[in-house]
Amino acid sequence: MTLKIEDLSVSFPTGLVLDGVSFSLDRGEVVGMTGSSGAGKSIVAEALVGALPPDAIRAGRITVDGAPLVPRTIALAPQRLDALDPLAQVGRQLERFARLADRSMDVLAVLAGVGLPARTARLYPHELSGGMARRVLLATALATGADWIVADEPTVGLDDAASRRILSLLADLAASGHGVIVISHDLIGLAKIAARVVILRQGRHVETASASVFTGPGADLREEFSRALWQAQLAPASPC
Ligand SMILES: Nc1ncnc2c1ncn2[C@@H]1O[C@H](COP(=O)(O)OP(=O)(O)OP(=O)(O)O)[C@@H](O)[C@H]1O
Numbered sequence: 626m627t628l629k630i631e632d633l634s635v636s637f638p639t640g641l642v643l644d645g646v647s648f649s650l651d652r653g654e655v656v657g658m659t660g661s662s663g664a665g666k667s668i669v670a671e672a673l674v675g676a677l678p679p680d681a682i683r684a685g686r687i688t689v690d691g692a693p694l695v696p697r698t699i700a701l702a703p704q705r706l707d708a709l710d711p712l713a714q715v716g717r718q719l720e721r722f723a724r725l726a727d728r729s730m731d732v733l734a735v736l737a738g739v740g741l742p743a744r745t746a747r748l749y750p751h752e753l754s755g756g757m758a759r760r761v762l763l764a765t766a767l768a769t770g771a772d773w774i775v776a777d778e779p780t781v782g783l784d785d786a787a788s789r790r791i792l793s794l795l796a797d798l799a800a801s802g803h804g805v806i807v808i809s810h811d812l813i814g815l816a817k818i819a820a821r822v823v824i825l826r827q828g829r830h831v832e833t834a835s836a837s838v839f840t841g842p843g844a845d846l847r848e849e850f851s852r853a854l855w856q857a858q859l860a861p862a863s864p865c
Pocket of ligand 1: 637639642660661662663664665666667668669678
Protein backbone atom coordinates (compact mmCIF):
# COMPACT_ATOMS: atom_id res chain seq x y z
CA MET A 626 0.00 0.00 0.00
CA THR A 627 1.25 3.45 -0.88
CA LEU A 628 0.39 6.69 0.88
CA LYS A 629 0.70 9.54 -1.59
CA ILE A 630 0.74 13.23 -0.72
CA GLU A 631 0.35 15.46 -3.79
CA ASP A 632 0.63 19.22 -3.86
CA LEU A 633 -0.36 19.64 -0.23
CA SER A 634 -0.84 23.32 0.63
CA VAL A 635 -2.21 24.94 3.78
CA SER A 636 -3.15 28.55 4.37
CA PHE A 637 -4.53 30.52 7.30
CA PRO A 638 -6.30 33.88 7.16
CA THR A 639 -2.82 35.31 7.80
CA GLY A 640 -1.42 33.69 4.62
CA LEU A 641 0.06 30.57 3.04
CA VAL A 642 2.20 28.42 5.39
CA LEU A 643 2.67 25.30 3.23
CA ASP A 644 3.01 25.34 -0.53
CA GLY A 645 2.96 22.29 -2.75
CA VAL A 646 4.43 19.45 -0.66
CA SER A 647 4.50 16.07 -2.45
CA PHE A 648 5.97 12.74 -1.36
CA SER A 649 4.95 9.14 -0.94
CA LEU A 650 5.72 6.14 1.22
CA ASP A 651 4.89 2.47 1.32
CA ARG A 652 3.92 0.41 4.35
CA GLY A 653 7.17 -1.00 5.68
CA GLU A 654 9.05 2.22 4.99
CA VAL A 655 10.25 5.13 7.11
CA VAL A 656 10.27 8.56 5.48
CA GLY A 657 11.91 11.43 7.35
CA MET A 658 10.90 15.08 7.30
CA THR A 659 13.17 17.89 8.34
CA GLY A 660 13.76 21.59 7.78
CA SER A 661 14.23 24.88 9.50
CA SER A 662 12.06 25.94 12.43
CA GLY A 663 8.62 27.07 11.29
CA ALA A 664 9.12 25.33 7.91
CA GLY A 665 5.70 23.65 8.14
CA LYS A 666 6.58 20.14 9.36
CA SER A 667 3.94 20.02 12.09
CA ILE A 668 1.41 21.52 9.66
CA VAL A 669 2.07 18.57 7.31
CA ALA A 670 1.50 16.19 10.26
CA GLU A 671 -1.74 17.94 11.25
CA ALA A 672 -2.96 17.92 7.64
CA LEU A 673 -2.24 14.19 7.34
CA VAL A 674 -4.14 13.22 10.47
CA GLY A 675 -6.97 15.70 9.87
CA ALA A 676 -6.12 17.86 12.88
CA LEU A 677 -5.55 21.25 11.29
CA PRO A 678 -7.00 24.25 13.17
CA PRO A 679 -10.53 25.14 12.01
CA ASP A 680 -9.39 28.33 10.23
CA ALA A 681 -6.87 26.43 8.07
CA ILE A 682 -7.65 25.84 4.41
CA ARG A 683 -6.10 22.72 2.88
CA ALA A 684 -5.54 21.97 -0.78
CA GLY A 685 -4.00 18.96 -2.51
CA ARG A 686 -4.57 15.20 -2.46
CA ILE A 687 -3.79 12.57 0.19
CA THR A 688 -4.51 9.06 -1.06
CA VAL A 689 -3.75 5.42 -0.35
CA ASP A 690 -3.46 3.33 -3.49
CA GLY A 691 -5.44 6.00 -5.34
CA ALA A 692 -8.38 6.25 -2.87
CA PRO A 693 -8.76 9.09 -0.34
CA LEU A 694 -6.91 8.35 2.93
CA VAL A 695 -9.32 6.99 5.56
CA PRO A 696 -8.78 9.20 8.65
CA ARG A 697 -8.67 6.41 11.21
CA THR A 698 -5.91 4.56 9.34
CA ILE A 699 -3.33 7.23 10.23
CA ALA A 700 -2.33 8.40 13.72
CA LEU A 701 -0.06 11.03 15.19
CA ALA A 702 2.45 10.44 17.96
CA PRO A 703 2.48 14.05 19.12
CA GLN A 704 5.55 16.11 19.94
CA ARG A 705 4.27 17.58 23.19
CA LEU A 706 4.37 15.49 26.36
CA ASP A 707 1.35 17.41 27.63
CA ALA A 708 -0.70 15.50 25.05
CA LEU A 709 -0.83 12.91 27.85
CA ASP A 710 -3.50 13.36 30.53
CA PRO A 711 -1.61 14.01 33.79
CA LEU A 712 -4.48 12.54 35.83
CA ALA A 713 -4.86 9.18 34.07
CA GLN A 714 -2.77 6.01 34.22
CA VAL A 715 -1.05 5.09 30.97
CA GLY A 716 -3.17 1.97 30.46
CA ARG A 717 -6.41 3.95 30.78
CA GLN A 718 -5.13 6.53 28.29
CA LEU A 719 -4.27 3.86 25.74
CA GLU A 720 -7.75 2.38 26.16
CA ARG A 721 -9.22 5.85 25.49
CA PHE A 722 -7.26 6.18 22.23
CA ALA A 723 -8.43 2.74 21.14
CA ARG A 724 -12.06 3.59 22.00
CA LEU A 725 -11.86 6.83 19.99
CA ALA A 726 -10.78 4.69 17.03
CA ASP A 727 -13.64 2.28 17.77
CA ARG A 728 -11.49 -0.70 18.48
CA SER A 729 -10.47 -2.90 21.35
CA MET A 730 -6.82 -3.69 21.95
CA ASP A 731 -4.54 -5.43 24.38
CA VAL A 732 -2.84 -2.70 26.45
CA LEU A 733 0.05 -4.96 27.43
CA ALA A 734 0.67 -5.98 23.81
CA VAL A 735 0.71 -2.32 22.71
CA LEU A 736 3.15 -1.46 25.52
CA ALA A 737 5.35 -4.42 24.59
CA GLY A 738 5.27 -3.17 21.00
CA VAL A 739 7.02 0.01 22.10
CA GLY A 740 9.40 -1.85 24.42
CA LEU A 741 7.69 -0.95 27.70
CA PRO A 742 7.06 -3.39 30.57
CA ALA A 743 3.51 -4.28 31.68
CA ARG A 744 3.85 -2.24 34.90
CA THR A 745 3.88 0.95 32.76
CA ALA A 746 0.09 0.58 32.39
CA ARG A 747 -0.36 1.57 36.04
CA LEU A 748 1.96 4.60 35.95
CA TYR A 749 0.89 8.24 35.67
CA PRO A 750 2.70 10.53 33.17
CA HIS A 751 4.77 12.23 35.90
CA GLU A 752 6.22 8.83 36.84
CA LEU A 753 7.64 8.23 33.33
CA SER A 754 11.23 8.96 32.30
CA GLY A 755 11.70 11.07 29.14
CA GLY A 756 12.36 7.96 27.03
CA MET A 757 9.35 6.11 28.48
CA ALA A 758 7.09 9.11 27.84
CA ARG A 759 8.19 9.21 24.18
CA ARG A 760 7.37 5.50 23.89
CA VAL A 761 3.96 6.04 25.49
CA LEU A 762 3.25 8.81 22.94
CA LEU A 763 4.06 6.30 20.19
CA ALA A 764 1.85 3.74 21.94
CA THR A 765 -1.11 6.18 21.81
CA ALA A 766 -0.79 6.12 18.02
CA LEU A 767 -0.41 2.32 17.87
CA ALA A 768 -3.42 1.82 20.19
CA THR A 769 -5.64 3.19 17.40
CA GLY A 770 -4.59 0.32 15.14
CA ALA A 771 -3.47 2.78 12.43
CA ASP A 772 -1.47 1.53 9.44
CA TRP A 773 0.34 4.87 9.08
CA ILE A 774 2.13 6.58 11.96
CA VAL A 775 3.36 10.17 12.00
CA ALA A 776 5.91 10.74 14.78
CA ASP A 777 6.44 14.45 15.43
CA GLU A 778 9.89 15.08 16.97
CA PRO A 779 9.94 11.71 18.77
CA THR A 780 13.47 12.15 20.16
CA VAL A 781 13.34 15.76 21.31
CA GLY A 782 14.78 16.21 24.80
CA LEU A 783 16.41 12.75 24.87
CA ASP A 784 20.13 12.00 25.17
CA ASP A 785 21.96 10.31 22.29
CA ALA A 786 21.53 6.76 23.56
CA ALA A 787 17.80 7.17 24.27
CA SER A 788 17.32 8.87 20.86
CA ARG A 789 19.01 5.96 19.10
CA ARG A 790 16.70 3.50 20.87
CA ILE A 791 13.59 5.47 19.80
CA LEU A 792 14.82 5.67 16.18
CA SER A 793 15.46 1.95 16.18
CA LEU A 794 11.94 1.36 17.57
CA LEU A 795 10.50 3.45 14.70
CA ALA A 796 12.48 1.34 12.21
CA ASP A 797 11.03 -1.78 13.91
CA LEU A 798 7.48 -0.41 13.56
CA ALA A 799 8.08 -0.01 9.83
CA ALA A 800 9.58 -3.51 9.63
CA SER A 801 6.38 -4.83 11.24
CA GLY A 802 4.31 -3.31 8.41
CA HIS A 803 3.55 0.28 9.37
CA GLY A 804 4.30 3.22 7.12
CA VAL A 805 6.16 5.67 9.36
CA ILE A 806 6.76 9.39 8.85
CA VAL A 807 9.31 10.80 11.29
CA ILE A 808 9.60 14.56 11.74
CA SER A 809 12.91 15.55 13.28
CA HIS A 810 15.70 18.11 13.28
CA ASP A 811 18.12 15.17 13.75
CA LEU A 812 19.08 14.61 10.14
CA ILE A 813 21.90 12.24 11.06
CA GLY A 814 19.43 10.02 12.94
CA LEU A 815 16.83 10.24 10.16
CA ALA A 816 19.37 9.26 7.50
CA LYS A 817 20.04 6.04 9.46
CA ILE A 818 16.43 4.78 9.46
CA ALA A 819 14.62 6.52 6.59
CA ALA A 820 14.48 5.53 2.95
CA ARG A 821 14.09 9.20 1.98
CA VAL A 822 14.07 12.54 3.73
CA VAL A 823 11.65 15.33 2.77
CA ILE A 824 13.28 18.72 3.29
CA LEU A 825 11.14 21.81 3.90
CA ARG A 826 12.06 25.46 4.12
CA GLN A 827 9.59 28.23 4.98
CA GLY A 828 6.62 26.20 3.79
CA ARG A 829 8.29 25.15 0.55
CA HIS A 830 9.27 21.60 -0.37
CA VAL A 831 12.98 21.97 -1.14
CA GLU A 832 13.66 18.36 -2.15
CA THR A 833 13.16 14.72 -1.21
CA ALA A 834 16.61 13.20 -0.78
CA SER A 835 17.42 9.51 -0.74
CA ALA A 836 19.06 8.55 2.58
CA SER A 837 22.14 7.37 0.66
CA VAL A 838 23.12 10.95 -0.24
CA PHE A 839 23.70 11.88 3.41
CA THR A 840 27.36 10.95 3.35
CA GLY A 841 30.49 13.10 3.53
CA PRO A 842 29.70 16.73 2.75
CA GLY A 843 26.43 15.75 1.06
CA ALA A 844 27.67 16.65 -2.40
CA ASP A 845 24.83 14.64 -4.02
CA LEU A 846 22.13 16.69 -2.32
CA ARG A 847 20.46 18.69 -5.04
CA GLU A 848 19.82 21.96 -3.22
CA GLU A 849 22.22 24.32 -1.47
CA PHE A 850 19.81 24.64 1.49
CA SER A 851 19.84 20.86 2.03
CA ARG A 852 23.66 20.74 1.91
CA ALA A 853 23.86 23.59 4.44
CA LEU A 854 21.39 21.82 6.74
CA TRP A 855 23.41 18.58 6.54
CA GLN A 856 26.78 20.25 6.99
CA ALA A 857 25.52 22.22 10.01
CA GLN A 858 24.80 18.88 11.73
CA LEU A 859 28.19 17.44 10.87
CA ALA A 860 30.06 20.45 12.25
CA PRO A 861 31.26 20.01 15.85
CA ALA A 862 29.40 22.28 18.30
CA SER A 863 31.36 25.46 19.01
CA PRO A 864 32.69 25.77 22.56
CA CYS A 865 30.67 28.10 24.82
N1 LIG B 1 -2.93 28.30 13.76
C1 LIG B 1 -2.06 28.97 12.98
N2 LIG B 1 -2.36 30.15 12.41
C2 LIG B 1 -1.48 30.80 11.62
N3 LIG B 1 -0.24 30.36 11.34
C3 LIG B 1 0.13 29.19 11.89
C4 LIG B 1 -0.75 28.42 12.73
N4 LIG B 1 -0.10 27.29 13.12
C5 LIG B 1 1.13 27.35 12.56
N5 LIG B 1 1.27 28.48 11.82
C6 LIG B 1 2.44 28.89 11.06
O1 LIG B 1 2.76 27.86 10.15
C7 LIG B 1 4.17 27.81 9.94
C8 LIG B 1 4.66 26.40 10.09
O2 LIG B 1 4.53 26.00 11.44
P1 LIG B 1 4.95 24.54 11.94
O3 LIG B 1 4.59 24.45 13.39
O4 LIG B 1 4.38 23.51 11.04
O5 LIG B 1 6.52 24.58 11.76
P2 LIG B 1 7.58 23.42 12.08
O6 LIG B 1 8.35 23.18 10.87
O7 LIG B 1 6.89 22.25 12.71
O8 LIG B 1 8.50 24.17 13.16
P3 LIG B 1 9.34 23.59 14.42
O9 LIG B 1 10.47 22.82 13.86
O10 LIG B 1 9.78 24.86 15.10
O11 LIG B 1 8.38 22.78 15.26
C9 LIG B 1 4.81 28.79 10.94
O12 LIG B 1 5.12 29.98 10.28
C10 LIG B 1 3.69 29.01 11.95
O13 LIG B 1 3.77 30.30 12.51
